[in-house]
Amino acid sequence: MMPNTRQTGRLDDRPDSLHVIGNWTITHYARLQAQIDAFKTQAGNGHELDRSIDLSAIETLDTAGAALLIDLLGVERMAATMAQAPELPPARRALLDTMLQAMETPLTPKSHEISKPLAFLAQTGERVEDFWKQQHLLLGFIGLILSALVTNLLRPRRWRMTALVAQIQQTGFNAIGIVALLTFLIGAVVAFLGATVLQNFGATIYTVNLVAFSFLREFGVLLAAILLAGRTASAFTAQIGSMKANEEIDAIRALGLNPVELLVLPRVLAILVTLPILTFVGMLSGILGGALVCLLTLDISALQFFTILQDVAPHHFIVGLSKAPLFAFFIGAIGCLEGFKVSGSAQSVGEHTTSSVVQSIFMVILLDAMAALFFMEMGW
Amino acid sequence: MVSLREDTPRGDDHVLIRIRDLCNRFGEHVVHEHLDLDVYRGEILGIVGGSGSGKSVLLRSIVGLLRPSAGSIDVFGEDLQALSTRRRSLLERRFGVLFQRGALFSSLNLQENVAFPVLEHLGLARAEAEFLARVKLSLVGLPANAALQYPSELSGGMIKRAALARALALDPEVLFLDEPTAGLDPIGAAAFDQLLLTLRDALGLSVFLVTHDLDTLYSTCDRVAVLSQRRVLAADRLEVVEKVDDPWVRDYFNGPRGRAARRHINSSKVD
Numbered sequence: 001m002m003p004n005t006r007q008t009g010r011l012d013d014r015p016d017s018l019h020v021i022g023n024w025t026i027t028h029y030a031r032l033q034a035q036i037d038a039f040k041t042q043a044g045n046g047h048e049l050d051r052s053i054d055l056s057a058i059e060t061l062d063t064a065g066a067a068l069l070i071d072l073l074g075v076e077r078m079a080a081t082m083a084q085a086p087e088l089p090p091a092r093r094a095l096l097d098t099m100l101q102a103m104e105t106p107l108t109p110k111s112h113e114i115s116k117p118l119a120f121l122a123q124t125g126e127r128v129e130d131f132w133k134q135q136h137l138l139l140g141f142i143g144l145i146l147s148a149l150v151t152n153l154l155r156p157r158r159w160r161m162t163a164l165v166a167q168i169q170q171t172g173f174n175a176i177g178i179v180a181l182l183t184f185l186i187g188a189v190v191a192f193l194g195a196t197v198l199q200n201f202g203a204t205i206y207t208v209n210l211v212a213f214s215f216l217r218e219f220g221v222l223l224a225a226i227l228l229a230g231r232t233a234s235a236f237t238a239q240i241g242s243m244k245a246n247e248e249i250d251a252i253r254a255l256g257l258n259p260v261e262l263l264v265l266p267r268v269l270a271i272l273v274t275l276p277i278l279t280f281v282g283m284l285s286g287i288l289g290g291a292l293v294c295l296l297t298l299d300i301s302a303l304q305f306f307t308i309l310q311d312v313a314p315h316h317f318i319v320g321l322s323k324a325p326l327f328a329f330f331i332g333a334i335g336c337l338e339g340f341k342v343s344g345s346a347q348s349v350g351e352h353t354t355s356s357v358v359q360s361i362f363m364v365i366l367l368d369a370m371a372a373l374f375f376m377e378m379g380w
Numbered sequence: 381m382v383s384l385r386e387d388t389p390r391g392d393d394h395v396l397i398r399i400r401d402l403c404n405r406f407g408e409h410v411v412h413e414h415l416d417l418d419v420y421r422g423e424i425l426g427i428v429g430g431s432g433s434g435k436s437v438l439l440r441s442i443v444g445l446l447r448p449s450a451g452s453i454d455v456f457g458e459d460l461q462a463l464s465t466r467r468r469s470l471l472e473r474r475f476g477v478l479f480q481r482g483a484l485f486s487s488l489n490l491q492e493n494v495a496f497p498v499l500e501h502l503g504l505a506r507a508e509a510e511f512l513a514r515v516k517l518s519l520v521g522l523p524a525n526a527a528l529q530y531p532s533e534l535s536g537g538m539i540k541r542a543a544l545a546r547a548l549a550l551d552p553e554v555l556f557l558d559e560p561t562a563g564l565d566p567i568g569a570a571a572f573d574q575l576l577l578t579l580r581d582a583l584g585l586s587v588f589l590v591t592h593d594l595d596t597l598y599s600t601c602d603r604v605a606v607l608s609q610r611r612v613l614a615a616d617r618l619e620v621v622e623k624v625d626d627p628w629v630r631d632y633f634n635g636p637r638g639r640a641a642r643r644h645i646n647s648s649k650v651d
Contacts, residue, residue: 025549025551026502027502029502029504029508030502030503030504030505033504061582062583063515063516063551063579063583066549067511067512067515071511091582094547094581095581095583096578097517097578098519098575102519103515104517105518105524106524107511107515107527109512109524109525110525111528117566219408245532248554283532303470343484343532344530344532344533345486345487345530345532346486346487346532347486348486348532369451
């Protein structure tokens with residue numbers, strides 16, 4: 001006959017002995033714990049366990065129940081009780097023995113807690129130090145990429161064309177649609193803004209110049225770079241990061257190969273090729289968006305629009321395009337570097353992917369501001 | 381040590397898992413075809429077979445991670461696939477599964493990993509669940525300070541142990557172990573075998589043990605099922621299975637490692 005396992009076990013506190021009765025299993029754990037707490041407060045401290053303990057009425061016992069009992073009685077007391085109970089079935093004795101062994105050593109790990117203000121200070125310090133380490137690491141990584149690039153440049157046999165082309169497709173070709181759409185919309189918005197402001201001066205015709213200037217010099221490259229930072233830097237980090245977590249990077253190293261050459265170079269070169277192309281697409285599409293708004297709301301005909309466009313000096317186009325490779329290099333480097341920093345856990349992959357997007361967008365905008373200053377000073 | 385080895389029950393009441401006519405295929409690739417197998421209550425059943433013979437696929441089908449192409453699998457007398465989500469979750473709570481590579485949650489430390497099913501299913505307070513978790517971690521032979529470490533900081537053997545602790549967290553009735561001793565040092569593997577026997581005897585656990593480890597097979601298993609040619613070639617006591625007339629079985633049990641393991645067991649029985 002199966003014992004009735006639904007009934008929660010209990011402690012029967014008699015004057016001469018303490019009886020442990022019934023089912024001591026994990027399904028009853030919360031209620032058993034409550035009973036033990038009640039027993040402890042009732043018995044008070046000191047003299048509660050000087051009676052003999054009777055385990056013979058236990059019906060079912062599992063590791064959770066055994067852990068509770070041992071926690072209540074203490075390891076030595078439990079061992080002594082078992083020694084005086086020859087009627088204990090051997091299987092149950094073995095379980096209790098195993099649990100005693102497991103609970104002999106202290107279970108609580110040592111933790112060193114520090115006060116909150118101190119922890120805050122420590123955290124701030126760590127953040128600041130992290131930031132510097134980060135920049136240091138990025139510089140070092142850029143050096144690694146450049147040296148790998150130089151050593152491979154003269155050996156066409158080691159160019160990884162397949163990987164490069166695959167990356168160009170993923171980072172560039174597949175992104176053309178979204179880049180074109182986004183810049184088209186922003187182009188239209190800039191034209192609207194320009195028209196609204198310039199109308200007051202009766203100078204709506206300069207909307208054309210506004211759109212052309214802004215897209216050739218800034219928006220084309222900036223929008224494409226930010227999109228790529230969100231789309232591609234995150235992909236680089238996730239790809240390399242999960243390889244790192246799976247020890248694939250270590251395997252590459254152990255095979256005597258260079259992960260920078262194998263994984264980073266194709267990616268960075270691909271993004272170096274694609275960002276200028278995407279920038280060009282972005283410029284065209286933004287100007288088209290502007291032209292459409294001019295045509296529909298400002299009555300500037302397409303012919304007129306493009307005639308004015310011809311007067312805009314071509315060096316603005318060069319200035320805009322010249323920033324693309326710089327942005328591309330940093331986006332690629334940051335994306336790959338964050339991937340290498342991943343440490344095993346799924347959470348770490350997520351953290352570093354976020355960090356790579358934030359960092360690369362930050363870097364793109366910072367570089368753009370610096371470039372704007374530089375070009376202004378140079379009068380270009 | 382009390383062993384059920386000599387009087388393993390064979391009656392219908394004692395069947396815990398009944399697999400009939402199981403077929404599993406992935407596209408063209410047929411893994412199981414008309415596979416029958418019973419797992420009895422309170423036994424340790426070892427599953428052996430060459431690489432790619434579908435041991436892990438069988439395990440995954442039983443615990444319900446993989447819907448079989450055809451056939452039926454009854455666990456505790458009920459067909460998992462036919463149950464409602466709620467009933468199924470209640471049933472699955474009585475399983476403990478140890479995956480081949482541990483499958484610990486990488487964003488939780490060991491203590492949280494083990495406490496997780498306890499918290500989710502039993503609604504204990506966090507302190508109680510963590511106490512239980514630490515007991516389980518110690519039970520599988522991990523030191524106390526490992527409780528706060530994350531899986532990525534641990535060696536493969538420690539991950540195995542922690543994964544076993546998680547599989548034991550709910551004090552399950554059936555344990556499914558996928559190569560539990562692979563990656564453990566011999567001392568750890570022997571301790572694991574002993575722990576398995578103790579738990580089986582004390583809790584009446586049934587164990588479904590996929591393994592390549594001949595020592596584990598000889599020292600713990602009541603019965604052994606050989607998977608070969610898409611079905612169960614034999615499922616019986618070791619002495620019987622050893623003598624099955626099949627090239628793979630012969631090579632497996634009578635290879636140098638098989639002989640060594642058997643010699644070791646026989647000599648320890650004499651002692």
